[in-house]
Amino acid sequence: MAVQGHTPALLLPVLQSGAVPETQSGSLTTHVLNTATGLPAAGLALRLARLQEPGEQWTELAQRSTDADGRCLPLLAAGQAEAGTYKLRFETAAYWQGLGYTSFYPFVEVVFTITDPAQKLHIPLLISPYSYTTYRGS
Numbered sequence: 001m002a003v004q005g006h007t008p009a010l011l012l013p014v015l016q017s018g019a020v021p022e023t024q025s026g027s028l029t030t031h032v033l034n035t036a037t038g039l040p041a042a043g044l045a046l047r048l049a050r051l052q053e054p055g056e057q058w059t060e061l062a063q064r065s066t067d068a069d070g071r072c073l074p075l076l077a078a079g080q081a082e083a084g085t086y087k088l089r090f091e092t093a094a095y096w097q098g099l100g101y102t103s104f105y106p107f108v109e110v111v112f113t114i115t116d117p118a119q120k121l122h123i124p125l126l127i128s129p130y131s132y133t134t135y136r137g138s
Contacts (some may be wrong), residue, residue: 008037015115026028026074026075026076026077026080026083026120026138027074027076027077027078027080027081027117027118027119027120027121028048028049028074028076028078028086028114028120028121028122028123028126029071029075029120029121029122029123029127030046030071030072030088030090030122030123030125030126031045031066031069031070031071031072031122031124031125032044032066032070032073032090032124032125032126033070033124033125033126033127034070034127035127035128035129035131036128036129036131038070039070039113040066040068040070040071041066041070041095041123041125041127042064042066042067042068042069042071043066043093043095044065044066044070044090044092044094044095045063045064045090045091045095046063046064046065046066046072046088046089046090046091047062047063047064047088047089048060048061048062048063048064048075048086048087048088049061049062049074049087049089050084050085050086051084051085051086051087053084053085058087061075061076061086062075062076064099065121070090075088079119081114081117081118082114082117083114083115083116083117084114085111085112085113085114086111086112086113086114087109087110087111087122088109088110088125089107089108089109090093090107090108090109090110090127091107092105092106092107092124092127092132093105093106093107095127096129102127102128102129103129103130104130105106105130106134108109108125108134110123110125110129110134114137120138121136122136122137122138123135123136123137124137
């Protein structure tokens with residue numbers, strides 16, 4: 001019997017040896033969900049850049065593409081993060097075009113600040129051809 005607000009242990013994924021999946025380790029991770037289908041957004045290209053202070057110059061740090069689960073390898077490895085302003089750019093137009101749709105948004109940029117480099121950050125993106133939502137995940 002499940003207690004309200006708790007998931008029965010049988011429903012939780014079991015990891016052998018206490019290992020953390022490679023796609024979830026690291027100090028900065030993301031995943032993308034296609035809310036029009038309710039499925040992960042596979043094959044969506046994205047880039048991470050850091051703002052160089054002072055000024056408005058962005059330095060690209062990583063390029064990735066989402067896997068079948070809508071996830072990718074960590075954008076910053078554990079210990080690699082530094083305090084500062086970053087942006088994730090998701091190439092949504094190319095993704096939707098590949099599915100045979102047009103998109104109102106040619107890309108989505110999520111700008112965020114890392115204040116505690118020791119803290120893990122997860123930034124999910126929920127997309128449809130005419131909307132997107134993001135939040136700070138855990």
